[in-house]
Amino acid sequence: MAAVAASAAAEEPRLLGSVPGAEDAVESDGAVGEEGRARGDDDEEILRFMDSVDGYLVLMDSLSSALRQGWLDLASARHSMGPSRVSSTLFNHKEQTASTKLQVVDHAEVEPSESKPLFTLSKWRLQEESASNNDDPVQTGNKPKLRHRGSATNPEDGNLARDSITAESLTCADTSNHVQRARSKALSVFGGLVSPKLRTAQISFETALELIVGLANSRSNILASSSQIKQ
């Protein structure tokens, strides 16, 4: 007991008083904390990088499947329509512009060191058309509105919601009609009556295009992360 009390008394001044080297310890703790934080950031970046690589490989696998399906459908269509009627040489004959395009948002202007472009697919010029439709808000505002009869209470409250639903369904119908027309136009190169397999091949390759855009985004993530890790 006495020995324990003596050792406690010996320890007391050290706990109460300023201990030499304690400040150094605090400083080194701060340095370790900063270093730990930096290492945590590094680890986070590496995890993000590995996620992008994993996403890239998964998308590539899906792309292989979509392309395989497309090639199979194309071969079936060629079998039923004849080899001369299903060929890319048919596209060379007349001038045409690409109806499926890409849009790129690049933040390189803001931060040139961290260029990470974002690719978005604009299928069958849908975005262009919707943009051109939304360009004239004044015109849409000035359009004559339908007048509703027979409602005693405020008719506009109930009708506004109904109008918006109707407008949405009309827009959806317009979009699907537009897509159908664009698809038919692309198919018309191969003749008026085409094999249904050619239509399914078209959809498979459209899926492949969507996957390719995903791959391009993964690629830009990989490149941005790898350059950060190198730094």
Add this chain to the structure above:
Amino acid sequence: MISPLLSLQDTVTGFLLAGVGNVDLRKKTNYLIVDNKTTVKQIEDAFKEFTSREDIAIVLISQYVANMIRFLVDGYNKPVPAILEIPSKDHPYDPAHDSVLSRVKYLFSSESVQQTGDKKSTLHETSSDKNYILVTSSFYFL
């Protein structure tokens, strides 16, 4: 932006069906069909042209075709236009040859880890050996 492609017959036909085909007034196409008669020079020229144009976002190239001009594909490192290697009908995709994944491989190879470790140790000279090993081990784990 349009996306050109350098590929074999069926792949080109399929993507043209999906609406990426572009033929201008001079009958110049945004795709190159590679067959037995196509020379490496032609592929090189098309690749250089597509990668230097500003209206192009993604260049699709069959991995089989990319292997013919591997030195050009591996040397390209701009973010836009992005080069993507896709599988072809007779040649399945091989991750070992992909230019994007070869960069990943290089980043985690023993040489680059050593270089990164050296860089870290020079940056944080006060850090102990233990920290240095931890930094490198985080690469090794992956």
